[in-house]
Amino acid sequence: MVLIKISGLCQKYGGRTVLNNINMAIEKGEVFALIGPTGAGKTTLLRLMGFLEAPTTGEIYFDGADISVAKRVKLEVRRRIAFVLQKPVVFNMSIYDNIACGLKWRGKKHPEIEAKISHLLEVVGLSALRHKNARTLSGGEAQRVAIARALAVEPEVLLLDEPTANLDPVSTAKIEQLVSHAVRLKMTVIMTTHDMSQGQRLANRIGVLVNGEMLQVGNSSQIFASPRNKKVAELVGVENIIDGVVTSNEEKAVTIDIGGAIIEAISDLSVGEEICACVRPEDITLTLSKTPSSARNSFSGKIVRVISIGPLMRVQIDCGFPLVALVTTKSAEELGLKSGRRVCASFKATGIHVVKKEERI
Ligand SMILES: Nc1ncnc2c1ncn2[C@@H]1O[C@H](COP(=O)(O)OP(=O)(O)OP(=O)(O)O)[C@@H](O)[C@H]1O
Ligand SMILES: [Mg+2]
Known part of the structure; x- marks a missing residue:
């Protein structure tokens, strides 16, 4: 079942085309990886899918609804999506409070929050550090906190922008386990990555974005064994x-x-x-x-x-x-x-x- 449908999507900044005529669909429950070189437009496409900004032209449908129609629909849809930024943001408070803040904003009661966060701390492997200030964490730990905060509100869609950029292999493996955890919870995961092998490991389908154009969409064996053109072949190594x-x-x-x-x-x-x-x-x-x-x-x-x-x-x-x-x-x-x-x-x-x-x- 199609969850997000994108048609004729273009994004321009100051007259410069950053995304050009993107047409694609994201299936419910899949892990979709966007791969492409620096500046290809991956983050921009993710931001548009998260409705953090509006496209210059084109449409994005979420669960069949055109988001541009009504503000109310947009707000409802936004609550079903969680976005973890390329540079994870952690607040100047304990790890526990960082993960809990989405639930607090949603007015959840203390026992429910406590049970959920304790479980998530286990999942992200940070139980022992629950009272530690999140600002003192390493990059990989901070990324885990940001993902846990996103998972806490049980979104239908998890958008992850370069979740393992600059992380060592051990931290990368931990983050990848979290992605698998999100899949088990039936979330749809859309992520960007520079790491081709990560795309292969995690994604059901991969979209290759180069210079604002979606050059190929397919499963990893299609992309890696049969790249559509030279640029894709170069990119997938x-x-x-x-x-x-x-x-x-x-x-x-x-x-x-x-x-x-x-x-x-x-x-x-x-x-x-x-x-x-x-x-x-x-x-x-x-x-x-x-x-x-x-x-x-x-x-x-x-x-x-x-x-x-x-x-x-x-x-x-x-x-x-x-x-x-x-x-x-x-x-x-x-x-x-x-x-x-x-x-x-x-x-x-x-x-x-x-x-x-x-x-x-
Ligand atoms: N708000 C903005 N205003 C102007 N230009 C922008 C804006 N956001 C992105 N761009 C430009 O759009 C292009 C695509 O940027 P984007 O961040 O989407 O690339 P990316 O594929 O995520 O790159 P990276 O792999 O380095 O994260 C870049 O040239 C960037 O400078
Ligand atoms: Mg980016």
Whole structure:
């Protein structure tokens, strides 16, 4: 069921377009992550969804109601949404009072507040510090207090702006547990993040916002395995993005001129189209010399760098264009892979994901 529907949303500040024609829907109970580079418009979109400001043009419907119609509707809807800011605000009072203040404003009675806050303090792992002044907390603790305060009023929608920015891995894991807790309480969570892996871990769906445009919306495997265009591929960290032009297409078996060399791939893009060939490092096979194999693409190159990452080796190769391959440490040792060594890098036509250089939805 759609909870928030956004159509034709634009936001301008002083004539500058910050969000351009955003169309999307948020499903009830989902975790939706907005990812995108700095300045992409993530916070702005979140603020609009939280009705903290009005869009220049376009509509936002909450549970079927157009919020712009009546002030009263807007106020009712606002009470169903909680917003935790990028820089969490904590008040100059105890952790307990910080978390309780939303309930006090809503006129709740003391026993109810006490029971609820004690439970939330357990959830956020701050029971022992309940009387401590919140202003003295670390960034991660303050973020937990801000989220607990939001959870206390049992919103239907929790908006989290970069909830783990600048936090260490332990604090990040704690915040992520809180997001999972909110999901168990059937809240709809919309969050922004720079952290692609966090989007993958937490979100049912991800929206990729670049320069005010929503370039792709999908589940994490759609976004990470099949980025829609070059910008998305770059943003989600595809390591091998090779620019080229389609020079032939016979029943989707395409040849791509990458400036001197040819790559064969599968795609329905037409001849003349400017594209990028995305190749996953784990799909590249390295051998010491050219071997007859089923891989359609085989390039000779010189190893530039070898970096160990746990059981794997990341091998950077110069094939006239840069290529990164991931191989097991065992096979790297067997092949004697080290910088300066010449190798042959092969990958199958079917392992390549071909995307247009520029495309919008
Ligand atoms: N109230 C405002 N007045 C003028 N410009 C604004 C305002 N709010 C945001 N902007 C501009 O809009 C653009 C998008 O800002 P926004 O904060 O939404 O980006 P973001 O994706 O959240 O970035 P970050 O990842 O750094 O938090 C920026 O260029 C910012 O300077
Ligand atoms: Mg922001």
